[in-house]
Amino acid sequence: xxxxxxxxxxxxxxxxxxxxxxxxxxxxxxxxxxxxxxxxxxxxxxxxxxxxxxxxxxxxxxxxxxxxxxxxxxxxxxxxxxxxxxxxxxxxxxxxxxxxxxxxxxxxxxxxxxxx
Amino acid sequence: xxxxxxxxxxxxxxxxxxxxxxxxxxxxxxxxxxxxxxxxxxxxxxxxxxxxxxxxxxxxxxxxxxxxxxxxxxxxxxxxxxxxxxxxxxxxxxxxxxxxxxxxxxxxxxxxxxxx
Numbered sequence: 673x674x675x676x677x678x679x680x681x682x683x684x685x686x687x688x689x690x691x692x693x694x695x696x697x698x699x700x701x702x703x704x705x706x707x708x709x710x711x712x713x714x715x716x717x718x719x720x721x722x723x724x725x726x727x728x729x730x731x732x733x734x735x736x737x738x739x740x741x742x743x744x745x746x747x748x749x750x751x752x753x754x755x756x757x758x759x760x761x762x763x764x765x766x767x768x769x770x771x772x773x774x775x776x777x778x779x780x781x782x783x784x785x786x787x788x
Numbered sequence: 789x790x791x792x793x794x795x796x797x798x799x800x801x802x803x804x805x806x807x808x809x810x811x812x813x814x815x816x817x818x819x820x821x822x823x824x825x826x827x828x829x830x831x832x833x834x835x836x837x838x839x840x841x842x843x844x845x846x847x848x849x850x851x852x853x854x855x856x857x858x859x860x861x862x863x864x865x866x867x868x869x870x871x872x873x874x875x876x877x878x879x880x881x882x883x884x885x886x887x888x889x890x891x892x893x894x895x896x897x898x899x900x901x902x903x904x
Contacts (some may be wrong), residue, residue, distance in 0.1 A: 680816050713897045713900065715883075715896050774820065775834070775837075776822070776893055
């Protein structure tokens with residue numbers, strides 16, 4: 673069955689330090705992987721995606737993510753965190769095949785707190 | 789980039805009344821739109837998949853007679869919460885995907901529904 677796990681409810685990091693938000697997934701076929709950010713009382717904003725090719729993908733606002741097939745992970749990273757990065761982050765996966773290929777499955781979300 | 793517009797952003801209604809929420813894809817066509825519900829500090833719960841020109845597909849446990857979905861055109865889907873009750877108070881978010889195979893979901897800004 674398709675699923676996404678974000679093992680950390682919350683991640684705290686100091687401004688200027690690197691950040692990592694973890695995500696692991698489970699799908700039947702090849703995964704299409706996505707990261708979104710949500711600010712309070714707003715919808716989700718698309719950050720980046722992995723479809724195929726280079727395992728390191730770069731996205732908006734300086735974020736990047738690394739696809740690791742053997743570990744079935746897609747961790748979100750940023751070399752230097754900003755206070756304005758504080759928000760709720762969601763990882764999502766879409767299966768490339770099967771009955772539910774059109775559905776997106778979301779993780780439970782990770783709240784990122786960047787302290788000045 | 790692709791924009792999804794959702795209205796209203798906030799609505800307060802009395803118990804027993806109905807509320808309609810609109811979701812529009814502004815610069816792309818969407819044969820499929822998705823309606824989510826988000827509880828405080830929780831992830832997104834997929835309620836239903838809205839299909840242009842046909843009936844919506846509801847997730848298990850979602851009452852289709854209570855949450856009426858209409859997808860009358862390639863750019864508009866509506867969700868009507870009928871006979872609303874306080875327990876229907878929540879944050880409702882719509883999303884849509886462009887027709888390209890690897891397109892991410894694009895989200896509206898959500899609707900905060902409060903039923904008094």
